Amino acid sequence: MRTKQLLLTVFVSLLLFPSLVFSAGTKESAAKTTDDGVITLSVYHYLDQTDKTTAPNFAYLVEEFERKNPNIKLQFEYGYGESFHDKLQTLAVSGQLPDIILLYPGKRTSQVTSAGLVKDLRPYLQGHENEFADMAMQAQGEKGEIWELPEDISITSIMFTNNRLLKELGLSLPKTYAELLAQGPIIRKAGLIPLSIANKDAWPMQSCVAGMLLERTGGMEWFDKAIAGDARFDDQVVVDAMEIIKELTDKEMFSPGTNQLAYGQGLDDFVNERAVYFIDGGWTVNNMVGELTDEQKTYMSLESFPDVPNQKGKSLSVSATAGQGFGMNAKLSDKESEAAWKWIWFYSGPEGSAIRQRFGRLPAYNLSEPSDADPMIKKLISFAGNVPMGYVMDSVLGAEPIGTFNINLQNMMFGTMSPKQVAQELETMVEAIDRK
Amino acid sequence: MTFSQQKRASYWLLLSPGLLLFSAVIVFPVVFSFSLSFTTWSGYGFPKFMGFANYTKILADPIFQHSLRNNLLIVAISVFGQIPLGFLLAFMLHRRMVKGGEFYQTMIFLPITISPVVVALLWNQIFSASGLITAIVRRIYDDPRYVMTIFENRNLAILPILFVLLWMHTGTYMIIYLANLQKITPSVLEAAQIDGASESQMLGRIILPSMIGTIATTAILAISGSLKAFDLIFAMTGGGPAHFTEVIALYMYTNTFKYYKYGYGSAVSILIVLLAVGLILILQTISRRIERNYE
């Protein structure tokens, strides 16, 4: 009997254990002000330091900022890929969030934003709302909060087109999905890839294709309803969209072995002119600026996926989202917040946006088109101004439904799941996790 | 200080630094994990008690079942692949069946020294659809669309990983066995040879029986290592495509760090430990029975 009691006591105390650890308060913010009035702020940023385009560009931005604000010192920590999110999660759970953090507008970092760990930026932003693209000013929190100031607009479903190859093959840009399918055999016969996409990491098919197709088959109105729970993700329109992906796979339109190709291979095949079309996000223009030759830039264009059968959404629409941006730790003092805002505003506001635009980004801040920009950047800007925009799935649905959906798309491409099953499981997951 | 006091004091003095560090870094977090495994917790606020709900959910999840199957295959390739092959290699080297044995020994052990991350990237460059093997086959058959379909098959996708694991770890076992073979008195083998025993007979009747203890020990290492397998697979396939190459440690990682289900993830890691303990107990029973048969 006594051992039983002992075991019970041990068990109960073990269960109380986590709460003990986590009730023990959190640390003050890391910001420091030295005697000479210099404020040091810690910043957590998403950056691959070995990226030969982005890393030097970012370093340049920081340099510019520190030159103009000698009394603010920024201390960076970088992460990228999955480990960026792992570390952010660990920092947040342990109450060690840096002063300034790169956050995402959708669900990707909602664990941090919805826990009240970051400040609402609206008071700081007041009066400048009209200077940004509407998409960037959409509410991020439940009460309309803006947790981060979006740096860019990300269009995730651009169909980059090699017009030289098209012409050589005697083809022209397809207006309808059927026309696109009909081009497949001709392109393959020439030893080329019809639609270059590398889906080993499983997110590209969802982020760059599925969301766009959902807008086409269902329309925005349906999309909003489905998110709210008034329509379902296993409606026929979703199955239709899935059928299109399935058909594109079965008719060998995608890169051979697409589910084995690491992200980046898609761009490689396009740059080396082994593919006629290439589906990816606007962020790749950044790389194209450096990797395409001047001659190539004259015949590469940015297009939308052609019209699909029974299209309820808008013709030529793409999926797009306001991108990530910096937010600030809720614990900062007034003076520190002011300094943090200076950086946030510099980065996503007029000054930083102008610099980033020249580097090939599509800033959320409204700028006039630069006359000296790279031809690819000009093409991106004019493309963005001319196409209707729908949702990117991973910015409106939670991490787990999206994670499962990504994988299920692969399953469907392999034939281990049917389009109907993929839609049903998406509905089940969204219902269980996002709509509660 | 009396002798026994001195003895006891030295005992604890020698043990305490290790115990202290081990408890702080491993035991304490594991206890934490254990208690968390009965709750749902997303990282903020208080964990909610759930009883065994996490465990039943995990066991019913087909992705977990497939991961478990992959893990068991990895255990199998370790116990029935790396160990026998390592043993065979050690036997061949010990019986000097090849010239320049030293060189081969070095080459077979070499993969161990390379970081799993590097190994993964290297083999990915070889296996991937944009990599070496595909490039060779495409050239030979002049078919620019050729891809290896083995990676896209739910049951077979794990094979390339098993192959790399076999290549990576056989060397460790070979070295261990080689060292132990050197302890067998040469005269015993010579006597057998004079009596007309073939190499296979010597292997079966003299060498194997004397190595059972060592083999059992290495099998424990093989099992515990196999169930923890993470680095190589994470860097090679990330469990994909479509969870085909998923293993339990990866399943735990995804649930904890990507889906923020700390309670669920903790339950998975507790299951890994339970599974390993179970397998090791079975192994010990078997090896004890075999040893008894030989006595």
Place this chain on the structure above:
Amino acid sequence: MTRNVTIWKILSYLIMITFTLLTILPLIWMFLNALKPHALIVRNPLMPPVSFYVLNFVRSWTQGHLGVYFSNSIFYSMVSTLITVFIAMGSGYALSKFSYRSSRVIYMFYTLGLLITVHSVIVPLFIMETKLGMANTRLGVIIPYIAFGLPFQIFLATTYIKGIPDAMQESAIIDGATFLQVFRKIILPVATPIISTMFIYTFLGNWNEFILVQTLTSDISIRSLPVGINSFAGGMSRDYGLQFAALTIGTVPMVIFYLIFRDKIAQGFAAGATKE
């Protein structure tokens, strides 16, 4: 009889040569590709380099901060390995020669430690370290390295020391030596073979460790080589030339280290795996 031997010989050469090729070819291929610019690798991964494009090495070294990472790796591996081996030897001695009842329990405890993955403790560990102000410090890396090294090293040490005849210890004790003196003057010297094995094994493990450094540190100045190498592996950067160069930089030191200590490893394993 001779036919029998010949079959064995053919089989041996077959397996040995297969293994050797499997090891050498990828490594050579890696090295050759490290000498090619990205564009050339993409166009034709099989072709040998036309000229030696050393810039890959220079750029991966500077862009990836590999210099700093390299010296950190040496520091972490050396310090934590020395401490791990010393503690493991002490524990191994205590667990194998004192015959207290608690030894069995503690030994079991460590054996279970072999089964714990880093991922299942990383979050609580990080929380603990930040509360103690140890996160993002060198000490905060070294301590988990030691703790994770202990179970396997204690396993090796204990089995080895068990094999040292009790008589050696007993005669010294009768002559009035304390147990700590026995440890220092008898056990440690006799156990040199296993110590070198333990040293090499732990060193390799620490050198290649990735997740702990990645999570527990944030400053470039205190991170280690695998973090640097891994940053060439994914993300949006796709320069295969740089990737191969970084892989080469990460691989070569350990291969050299192994070739130097090769004999010690073999010797030590001989000793380490001794049962009884």
